[in-house]
Amino acid sequence: MPKVSEAHRSERREQILDGARRVFSQHGYFGTNVAMLEAEIGLSRGAIFNYFAGKLDLFTAIAREDKNRFGQVWLDDGYDALVRLIGEDPEWIGVYLEIGRLLRTDPVLRERWSDLTEDIQERIVQRYVELQRTGEIRDDLSFETVLRFLGVVLDGLVVQQGAGFPIDVEGTLELVRSALSPK
Amino acid sequence: MPKVSEAHRSERREQILDGARRVFSQHGYFGTNVAMLEAEIGLSRGAIFNYFAGKLDLFTAIAREDKNRFGQVWLDDGYDALVRLIGEDPEWIGVYLEIGRLLRTDPVLRERWSDLTEDIQERIVQRYVELQRTGEIRDDLSFETVLRFLGVVLDGLVVQQGAGFPIDVEGTLELVRSALSPK
Numbered sequence: 001m002p003k004v005s006e007a008h009r010s011e012r013r014e015q016i017l018d019g020a021r022r023v024f025s026q027h028g029y030f031g032t033n034v035a036m037l038e039a040e041i042g043l044s045r046g047a048i049f050n051y052f053a054g055k056l057d058l059f060t061a062i063a064r065e066d067k068n069r070f071g072q073v074w075l076d077d078g079y080d081a082l083v084r085l086i087g088e089d090p091e092w093i094g095v096y097l098e099i100g101r102l103l104r105t106d107p108v109l110r111e112r113w114s115d116l117t118e119d120i121q122e123r124i125v126q127r128y129v130e131l132q133r134t135g136e137i138r139d140d141l142s143f144e145t146v147l148r149f150l151g152v153v154l155d156g157l158v159v160q161q162g163a164g165f166p167i168d169v170e171g172t173l174e175l176v177r178s179a180l181s182p183k
Numbered sequence: 184m185p186k187v188s189e190a191h192r193s194e195r196r197e198q199i200l201d202g203a204r205r206v207f208s209q210h211g212y213f214g215t216n217v218a219m220l221e222a223e224i225g226l227s228r229g230a231i232f233n234y235f236a237g238k239l240d241l242f243t244a245i246a247r248e249d250k251n252r253f254g255q256v257w258l259d260d261g262y263d264a265l266v267r268l269i270g271e272d273p274e275w276i277g278v279y280l281e282i283g284r285l286l287r288t289d290p291v292l293r294e295r296w297s298d299l300t301e302d303i304q305e306r307i308v309q310r311y312v313e314l315q316r317t318g319e320i321r322d323d324l325s326f327e328t329v330l331r332f333l334g335v336v337l338d339g340l341v342v343q344q345g346a347g348f349p350i351d352v353e354g355t356l357e358l359v360r361s362a363l364s365p366k
Binding site: 027 | 209210211213214276277280281282283284286287288290293321324325327328329331332334335336337338339340341342343345346347350351354355357358359361362363364366
């Protein structure tokens with residue numbers, strides 16, 4: 001395939017994901033129809049669904065991209081940076097909120113979702129295993145328990161920020177540090 | 184109004200709320216239509232909307248009832264009991280997940296929602312002010328920070344449980360205790 005065409009495809013794909021993210025974030029998955037996607041993206045349904053098989057595929061691709069970005073910030077800049085990012089109420093929060101409901105009612109999606117980001121998750125796990133090994137965080141609990149707790153706090157922050165209640169970024173971080181500090 | 188009629192009204196109201204909760208929890212707010220409500224509740228739309236002005240009113244009444252019950256468990260049995268209750272994946276989790284999305288897109292609902300449960304909230308605040316005063320939890324942070332943190336953890340647990348990822352109840356409680364323990 002010629003290079004220019006691939007670059008074009010990749011650009012188009014990003015254009016579709018960005019526009020669709022804005023629509024889903026504002027109207028939710030069920031509140032979004034194809035006409036809204038066309039209007040916001042600026043492409044016809046034919047063009048859009050040339051890149052994604054359907055609405056659920058498009059939504060899953062966005063959720064996957066956002067979750068990967070989320071994990072990448074955690075890896076590159078640390079947990080605190082991720083919490084501060086949530087405090088800025090980024091666009092993807094609306095999509096993130098919606099995925100919870102969809103996962104609840106769609107076991108197939110749930111299966112696919114768990115497998116989405118194995119590589120990044122694995123590297124986050126390694127990070128925390130190492131933090132326990134060097135004594136920077138408590139090691140009397142399993143790394144699964146520690147990571148699940150950190151995930152719970154992130155999800156809770158996303159819900160509150162997403163619902164329009166401003167979150168207490170620094171207070172949360174202080175309490176998380178205190179939860180994880182070695183006994 | 185004769186007493187029997189009031190008892191009847193109250194019973195009907197509960198019947199409507201219980202049936203509607205099951206429908207909303209499974210299909211979400213936008214996925215629920217009047218025919219589904221009629222079928223699950225076993226009453227006609229005329230009868231249902233004699234008690235509630237519309238779908239949003241009905242949904243808000245359920246969310247309010249659930250939030251009050253949630254707060255009441257916290258007051259009566261403590262935070263740990265509430266976390267354990269979430270671990271049992273109660274019916275209301277689906278509704279709770281949905282309210283976040285609605286609050287995000289509907290400022291009028293958000294206004295109403297904040298005022299829903301002032302009395303219970305006030306008593307929970309008193310509880311934590313007292314726990315700080317007696318030194319049972321750290322008092323170097325404001326009670327607002329402490330309570331928001333506890334709320335974030337609850338919301339995060341609800342999201343994860345609601346999405347079908349089993350939660351680590353005892354590990355979470357241990358980390359929360361450690362976060363709040365006096366320095």
